[in-house]
Amino acid sequence: MKKSFLFLAGMLALSCGSSKIDESVTLQSEEAVKFDRSLMEVPKKAGDVNGIGSAVNTSQNQFASAEKVGAIMGFLASDELQGRDTGSEGIEKAAEFIENTFSKNNIKPYFETYRDNLPDYEITAFNIVGVVEGNDPELKNEFVIIGAHYDHIGLIAEENGDKIANGANDNATGTTTVLELARYFGTANTNKRSIMFVLFTAEEKGLLGSKHLSQKLKEENLNLYAMINYEMVGVPLVGKDYLAYLTGFEESNMAEVANRYADETYAGFLPKAKEFNLFKRSDNYPFHEAFGVPSQTFSTFDFTNFNHYHKVGDELSEMDFGHMANLINKSIPVIEGVVNAPTKEIKYN
Numbered sequence: 001m002k003k004s005f006l007f008l009a010g011m012l013a014l015s016c017g018s019s020k021i022d023e024s025v026t027l028q029s030e031e032a033v034k035f036d037r038s039l040m041e042v043p044k045k046a047g048d049v050n051g052i053g054s055a056v057n058t059s060q061n062q063f064a065s066a067e068k069v070g071a072i073m074g075f076l077a078s079d080e081l082q083g084r085d086t087g088s089e090g091i092e093k094a095a096e097f098i099e100n101t102f103s104k105n106n107i108k109p110y111f112e113t114y115r116d117n118l119p120d121y122e123i124t125a126f127n128i129v130g131v132v133e134g135n136d137p138e139l140k141n142e143f144v145i146i147g148a149h150y151d152h153i154g155l156i157a158e159e160n161g162d163k164i165a166n167g168a169n170d171n172a173t174g175t176t177t178v179l180e181l182a183r184y185f186g187t188a189n190t191n192k193r194s195i196m197f198v199l200f201t202a203e204e205k206g207l208l209g210s211k212h213l214s215q216k217l218k219e220e221n222l223n224l225y226a227m228i229n230y231e232m233v234g235v236p237l238v239g240k241d242y243l244a245y246l247t248g249f250e251e252s253n254m255a256e257v258a259n260r261y262a263d264e265t266y267a268g269f270l271p272k273a274k275e276f277n278l279f280k281r282s283d284n285y286p287f288h289e290a291f292g293v294p295s296q297t298f299s300t301f302d303f304t305n306f307n308h309y310h311k312v313g314d315e316l317s318e319m320d321f322g323h324m325a326n327l328i329n330k331s332i333p334v335i336e337g338v339v340n341a342p343t344k345e346i347k348y349n
Helices: 002-013 030-038 066-076 089-104 168-188 208-219 254-262 269-273 283-290 320-340
Strands: 115-117 126-134 142-148 155-159 162-164 192-202 224-230 242-247 293-300
Touching: 002 208, 066 168, 089 126, 089 168, 089 192, 115 208, 126 168, 126 208, 142 168, 142 208, 142 269, 142 320, 162 208, 168 192, 168 224, 168 320, 208 283, 224 283, 224 320, 242 254, 254 320, 283 293
Parallel strands: 142 192, 142 224, 224 293
Antiparallel strands: 115 126, 126 192, 155 162, 242 293
């Protein structure tokens, strides 16, 4: 009981807790490119590759697969990246991998390069920002941001000989989701509105990356329709009839719109998310503050299904790749519906 209370209390500290489309791309490191060519080498993990307890079949005419998800996760949450602390060598490797994935899949840099530097941070830190321009001459001037943070907390106090906080669920899962959605839209070109794909840095330092970018884009008068964020989506919800919960559920009709485009109940309400005010504790919130447009987070961490928040136990072995592939595949028609709707149908209440 005491352990549960401390875990929930810890969540209160959670901070988890002129624009131009440029043709240039950054050079990628040899290591990132080498890994990307071997994406189908699925990392070994306990249980079936689809994840212990997963009943998801991702093989039938679907875009994302458990194998692909597992390969991406296998790099982002590896010991080699040392927990992806902001400004570290490990997060640099993650950044190069993300940039290479964007470049391979026709995601253009939104700025002169993919990197959006945080000028006031004490060490080198940057968001990674790519874009797929919309194919409608009018609607392409409106933007939907799809985001997740790619940083974690790095090295922490040693526990059972391990001091790497790998950040598999927090937030290699959200990063992987964004990368797979970028891969889809970068090759499908089905979006009428422009989609900005953003991987945020320094979320764990107090949402610093998203605060910086939201203000920068506001100053550029970006026509932002909505911001959709993914946070801790590595394990399925327990005993729910929806796939993910939406933070700030009652603030807008985003869940209603998402469910209309999905072929099942995609988004639901989690009372604990409201109790702990998770709406304000991830990278959606700075966009809500800056733009006043629907900016919300999808998550599947329900306070009962994952015990390793900010611990060394946040490892690949705890993740369900089949669940993640299913979430990505179900997200595609949702995002496609949102970016192609003739009017801005998602609204704050």
